[in-house]
Amino acid sequence: MNHIPDTVNLSRMHPVGEPDKPILRLEAIRKKFGEHVVLDDVNISLKSGEVVAIIGPSGSGKSTLLRCVNMLGPATSGRVVIGDLVIDEAVPPTAQQLTQLRRSVGMVFQSFNLFPHMSVLRNVSLPQERVLGRSRKDANKRSLELLARVGLEDKADQYPARCSGGQQQRIAIARALALEPQIMLFDEPTSALDPELGLEVLAVMQELARSGMTMLVVTHEMNFAETVSDRVIIMADGKIIEEGASREVIRNPTSDRAKRFLKAVKDR
Amino acid sequence: MIHGVALGIPWTLAVTAAAFLIGAALGLPLCAMRMSKLPPLRFIGLAYIILFRSIPPLLLVFFFFFGLGSGFLPISAFQGAVLGLGLITAANMAEIYRGALSAIHFGQWDASEALALPSYSTYIDIIAPQLIRVSLPSAASYAVGLLKESAIASTIGVTDISFNANYIAKSTYQGLTVFGIAALFYIMISLPIAALARFADQKLRARVAL
Amino acid sequence: MSDIAAFWLDSLPQLLAGLSISLQVTGAALAIGFPLGLLLALGVQSKVKAVKLPSLCLVEIGRGAPALVVLQFAYFGLPQGGLTLSAFAAAVFALAWNTGAYTSEIIRAGLESVPFGEIEAASAMGMLPRDTLRFVIIPQGLRVAAPALLGFAVAVLQATSLCFAIALPELTSNAYMIGTITFRYMEILSLAGILYAAICVPATIAVGVLEQRLGKHAL
Ligand SMILES: Nc1ncnc2c1ncn2[C@@H]1O[C@H](COP(=O)(O)OP(=O)(O)O)[C@@H](O)[C@H]1O
Numbered sequence: 065m066n067h068i069p070d071t072v073n074l075s076r077m078h079p080v081g082e083p084d085k086p087i088l089r090l091e092a093i094r095k096k097f098g099e100h101v102v103l104d105d106v107n108i109s110l111k112s113g114e115v116v117a118i119i120g121p122s123g124s125g126k127s128t129l130l131r132c133v134n135m136l137g138p139a140t141s142g143r144v145v146i147g148d149l150v151i152d153e154a155v156p157p158t159a160q161q162l163t164q165l166r167r168s169v170g171m172v173f174q175s176f177n178l179f180p181h182m183s184v185l186r187n188v189s190l191p192q193e194r195v196l197g198r199s200r201k202d203a204n205k206r207s208l209e210l211l212a213r214v215g216l217e218d219k220a221d222q223y224p225a226r227c228s229g230g231q232q233q234r235i236a237i238a239r240a241l242a243l244e245p246q247i248m249l250f251d252e253p254t255s256a257l258d259p260e261l262g263l264e265v266l267a268v269m270q271e272l273a274r275s276g277m278t279m280l281v282v283t284h285e286m287n288f289a290e291t292v293s294d295r296v297i298i299m300a301d302g303k304i305i306e307e308g309a310s311r312e313v314i315r316n317p318t319s320d321r322a323k324r325f326l327k328a329v330k331d332r
Numbered sequence: 333m334i335h336g337v338a339l340g341i342p343w344t345l346a347v348t349a350a351a352f353l354i355g356a357a358l359g360l361p362l363c364a365m366r367m368s369k370l371p372p373l374r375f376i377g378l379a380y381i382i383l384f385r386s387i388p389p390l391l392l393v394f395f396f397f398f399g400l401g402s403g404f405l406p407i408s409a410f411q412g413a414v415l416g417l418g419l420i421t422a423a424n425m426a427e428i429y430r431g432a433l434s435a436i437h438f439g440q441w442d443a444s445e446a447l448a449l450p451s452y453s454t455y456i457d458i459i460a461p462q463l464i465r466v467s468l469p470s471a472a473s474y475a476v477g478l479l480k481e482s483a484i485a486s487t488i489g490v491t492d493i494s495f496n497a498n499y500i501a502k503s504t505y506q507g508l509t510v511f512g513i514a515a516l517f518y519i520m521i522s523l524p525i526a527a528l529a530r531f532a533d534q535k536l537r538a539r540v541a542l
Numbered sequence: 543m544s545d546i547a548a549f550w551l552d553s554l555p556q557l558l559a560g561l562s563i564s565l566q567v568t569g570a571a572l573a574i575g576f577p578l579g580l581l582l583a584l585g586v587q588s589k590v591k592a593v594k595l596p597s598l599c600l601v602e603i604g605r606g607a608p609a610l611v612v613l614q615f616a617y618f619g620l621p622q623g624g625l626t627l628s629a630f631a632a633a634v635f636a637l638a639w640n641t642g643a644y645t646s647e648i649i650r651a652g653l654e655s656v657p658f659g660e661i662e663a664a665s666a667m668g669m670l671p672r673d674t675l676r677f678v679i680i681p682q683g684l685r686v687a688a689p690a691l692l693g694f695a696v697a698v699l700q701a702t703s704l705c706f707a708i709a710l711p712e713l714t715s716n717a718y719m720i721g722t723i724t725f726r727y728m729e730i731l732s733l734a735g736i737l738y739a740a741i742c743v744p745a746t747i748a749v750g751v752l753e754q755r756l757g758k759h760a761l
């Protein structure tokens with residue numbers, strides 16, 4: 065059983081919208097690759113500060129769904145609503161909409177995707193300079209704060225290849241936070257890591273959750289799903305087959321498909 | 333005799349370097365065309381690459397020096413050789429870049445997009461440095477090949493190593509020795525290029541580990 | 543326009559005669575160069591110093607020196623050593639050496655791509671090392687090397703244009719000759735370019751197709 069170390073930082077560091085109004089809404093998301101339907105009418109709504117875990121068998125469309133949220137791979141139809149930004153997936157967005165969307169939504173990938181030819185500090189500073197227009201000095205100052213937050217300020221001058229996988233993923237989280245997003249997407253952030261290194265990443269994510277960040281997390285870590293996230297969504301074959309309070313969904317699933325999946329995970 | 337042949341070294345280096353720089357620079361937009369989403373651009377890129385790889389460099393150099401040079405556009409032997417070899421190098425460098433691009437992990441594009449980097453920044457800050465780093469070994473071995481190819485400049489009168497060797501051989505009837513010396517010069521120049529490339533490659537690899 | 547067409551039509555026979563010589567040189571250089579390449583590939587890997595060192599020398603000089611210099615060496619240089627070659631023979635000599643040196647590397651890479659397990663399996667079945675080489679390693683190695691060898695054949699045809707320097711009347715030389723007489727370099731060199739392209743473009747495309755097919759089978 066994974067143990068996630070406790071952190072003391074409970075202050076809400078991230079902006080909170082109106083409590084009842086959702087901060088992110090995915091409406092009727094459909095996606096086809098050719099004839100193959102990968103996402104079939106997916107609807108998800110996240111309140112500000114909410115942490116939602118998406119679990120489900122591989123190939124069920126979890127990554128595809130996350131990529132629809134920030135338009136890395138637009139859906140065939142559906143809408144993404146973030147505050148007053150409304151994106152119709154079927155219509156190419158304007159450059160300005162796209163930038164606004166991606167500034168609002170940070171993303172962390174399974175394979176980290178750090179820029180290998182830049183120091184850790186440059187990795188975190190570059191988007192601030194190019195997207196937010198910060199000066200090199202201001203960007204570096206902010207980057208060091210973020211690296212401190214993920215416990216890696218001493219790695220600032222290293223190259224990513226010199227860091228462990230867990231450290232690289234924490235750097236990737238710091239980099240995504242540098243644009244001050246309202247929502248963070250995680251696509252199996254610990255799947256490429258040894259369990260021990262995965263723990264240090266999960267600890268950073270837990271701290272982020274406690275600080276009030278809104279998070280949508282695709283994961284295989286049942287412990288994280290159950291204890292850190294507020295809600296769990298189970299997907300299979302491009303559909304949401306079960307969702308609700310984390311403990312409820314994981315302990316007492318109702319559908320047969322969800323039971324089968326959870327049994328398979330527990331027996332592993 | 334050695335001295336006479338050696339007098340051509342600066343010209344050999346100048347033709348090689350100038351043609352390589354032209355080709356390395358032109359190769360980038362050519363590669364972009366070759367991989368463009370727009371079919372007409374892609375076709376032009378592909379056609380250029382296949383055509384310039386199918387015509388003998390000597391013929392192309394003749395085309396510019398004698399063809400263009402005969403009344404259309406006065407052009408020096410050096411310019412003709414550099415233009416001909418440079419345009420061929422562009423075709424080959426475009427293919428080298430294309431190979432290198434496929435070696436860059438798609439996650440680099442994903443991350444750049446997710447971080448809202450403007451496309452100029454994605455190309456200049458993220459892709460180009462990795463592209464140069466990945467293409468370095470192939471580009472270096474191409475440069476060594478180009479060094480030898482540059483000998484054709486002698487046929488239109490650029491006074492490079494090969495030109496001087498030819499001249500001395502004809503006036504001394506000691507072709508065996510003279511051309512042996514010339515061959516040795518080419519081999520000796522290519523050694524440091526290869527060594528430099530290896531050094532740069534290792535240095536970058538130690539830091540970056542792509 | 544029709545003026546150019548008439549000029550091209552007039553010059554075509556002479557260019558085709560040149561192309562024929564280019565192709566003959568290419569054919570002869572490949573016929574000698576490919577087997578030489580195989581021998582050199584094996585020779586470089588030989589444990590016998592007396593075989594290995596000369597092989598290595600031939601490969602390194604053949605790859606390190608410009609083909610043009612080797613060509614001039616053969617035509618203008620060898621007479622100093624008492625051996626006078628015709629322009630055609632000198633061209634074949636130089637390009638075959640060039641081909642042997644380059645293809646030895648291509649063939650060596652091909653031979654090395656044969657999985658060690660197959661070699662072990664062959665000897666486990668009691669095959670002699672010589673037969674393993676002949677029936678297992680060389681056929682497979684050559685198959686892997688085939689696209690690169692075809693690619694090199696295209697390069698040799700292009701390299702025959704260097705024979706301009708030793709006054710062999712091949713395609714480029716003939717085009718140049720017509721140019722000096724008519725002073726219509728642009729048109730005649732273009733026609734020569736079209737003739738080269740007519741052979742090299744399909745061959746280059748074929749190399750690409752061959753590479754792709756081989757890649758599929760290998761996986
Ligand atoms: N680029 C693509 N082209 C075609 N099919 C794809 C592509 N990407 C994903 N798929 C398909 O979409 C389905 C969902 O994939 P994915 O979202 O990666 O699932 P998950 O992340 O839940 O494992 C799979 O069946 C996969 O084969």
Ligand SMILES: [Mg+2]
Nearest residue numbers: 126127128252
């Ligand atoms: Mg996935």
